Amino acid sequence: xxxxxxxxxxxxxxxxxxxxxxxxxxxxxxxxxxxxxxxxxxxxxxxxxxxxxxxxxxxxxxxxxxxxxxxxxxxxxxxxxxxxxxxxxxxxxxxxxxxxxxxxxxxxxxxxxxxxxxxxxxxxxxxxxxxx
Numbered sequence: 729x730x731x732x733x734x735x736x737x738x739x740x741x742x743x744x745x746x747x748x749x750x751x752x753x754x755x756x757x758x759x760x761x762x763x764x765x766x767x768x769x770x771x772x773x774x775x776x777x778x779x780x781x782x783x784x785x786x787x788x789x790x791x792x793x794x795x796x797x798x799x800x801x802x803x804x805x806x807x808x809x810x811x812x813x814x815x816x817x818x819x820x821x822x823x824x825x826x827x828x829x830x831x832x833x834x835x836x837x838x839x840x841x842x843x844x845x846x847x848x849x850x851x852x853x854x855x856x857x858x859x860x
Contacts, residue, residue: 740774747781774798
């Protein structure tokens with residue numbers, strides 16, 4: 729993921745495994761899936777992925793993925809479970825996309841939404857003095 733583009737630093741992808749060996753196939757799958765997040769929000773600088781194999785039957789599936797994304801000052805976290813690692817990746821990416829779109833919507837409303845506020849019906853003292 730790093731180094732794609734013109735003079736662009738890219739995203740640092742850090743994979744950690746607890747009870748799971750990080751293979752090249754798993755690394756390629758993670759790079760492919762998390763590249764979508766980079767396209768969705770180019771301000772993401774670092775993605776830490778922790779893949780955990782849960783031996784307990786109470787956990788749905790058996791694989792849990794915890795992700796932390798650093799986006800400027802904002803840190804986004806999500807967790808997903810699934811029968812295999814790819815299903816857990818898909819769940820985590822969906823949750824992170826929702827967090828990013830909600831955050832971007834809040835910023836957009838803060839910056840653009842101010843122009844749409846209702847104007848006061850009260851007249852200013854200058855306007856009141858000129859009409860008399």
